[in-house]
Amino acid sequence: MDKRLLVLACGMFAIGTDSFVVSGLLRQVSVSLGVSIALAGQMVTVFALSYALLSPVVAAAAAHWPRKRLLLAGLAVLVVGDILTAVAPTIKLVLASRLLSGLAAAMFSPTASATAASLAVPEQRGRALSIVITGLSCGTAFGAPLGVFVGGLLDWRATMWFAAGLGTLAWTGVALLLSDTPSAPVVDLARRLAPLRDTRVVLTLLTILLVFTGLFIVHTYIDPSFDRVTGGNQGILAALLLLRGVAATAGSLVAGRLTDRFGSRGIINAAAAILFLDFALLPWTSTSLTTAAPALVVWGLFGWGLLVPQQLRLIGITPSAAPLLLGLNQTAIYLAVSASGVLGGAAVTWFDHHTLGIISAVFIGAGLVTSELAHRHIIRSHGSMTSSAAIPSGNIP
Structure with a gap:
């Protein structure tokens, strides 16, 4: 190497x-x-x-x-x-x-x-x-x-x-x-932002913005969200973060092979649907270590596993603009992180901080909707090549 x-x-x-x-x-x-x-x-x-x-x-x-x-x-x-x-x-x-x-x-x-x-x-x-x-x-x-x-x-x-x-x-x-x-x-900056004139690109970026806003609302405030498990012990919290991190690494590695086989649409939608359920249940699964640990593993696997098919979908829209599109994807992720800090801060002020998972699930569910809208616009742009006979399902972004 x-x-x-x-x-x-x-x-x-x-x-x-x-x-x-x-x-x-x-x-x-x-x-x-x-x-x-x-x-x-x-x-x-x-x-x-x-x-x-x-x-x-x-x-x-x-x-x-x-x-x-x-x-x-x-x-x-x-x-x-x-x-x-x-x-x-x-x-x-x-x-x-x-x-x-x-x-x-x-x-x-x-x-x-x-x-x-x-x-x-x-x-x-x-x-x-x-x-x-x-x-x-x-x-x-x-x-x-x-x-x-x-x-x-x-x-x-x-x-x-x-x-x-x-x-x-x-x-x-x-x-x-x-x-x-x-x-x-x-x-120049104008050229870097030019892909945002494409509806397919905007919807695909909106998917990652919404899903990652949901993920990071809890992540930003993970200490209070899981305090019933950690009891304020930073060592336990570090162990939980490590567990999720290992799962995230595995999810990133596996996602590429699965996307090659099943296509971006199936992996993105399946991951978003599983994450929606995982976060909707967090107010209850975050009460004990035996349920919190599996919830964090699911979060890591499917949250970070979403990135590979997302990137491949963007590249598939306009291959010649791949570097610019991937840069915009990174911008969308960090906009989501910044939004989650504000939204999560408001939520922990107004509501019980153990209910953050439900708020996150709303954003993840919205991301699932925009993902399907993006797919439909992409298929429409293919014109006569939309049939599964013309395009193998695994190659449809």
């Missing part, structure tokens, strides 16, 4: 850890800074919103930068943002620092994917991209639970120092082991 790809994967591991570790620390942040859990949850919102809105802007504005310089700058900003979070005395400064960390993710993540593709020969680019993306999923699966465990042993500020340490290690690896690569072709 090309060591340069491993370096990029390590950077994505740091980004993934930084993105998702905060959700397991909200109770500690709330007590430490004397604010509500809902306000502490906006740490997730500002990070995700910063990433979602700035990612296409950074890609257009810094397209002429050498990739190595942009990667190093992104990791440096990430480390600075984490250190500022670790020492910030007020929630306002904490939120400002998370905004800075979101900018770092917007600088690093898309650049890492583009660099991985440029380092591989055309027939191996898919494998190269999968290695880098695995770094992100491993950050979610293992880095975030480890950070929560560190917070349980010490405090949430120690976790942010831990995240800064990961960023520093990744920066060192990129600086020492990655040779400079040419800057990417310049693509």
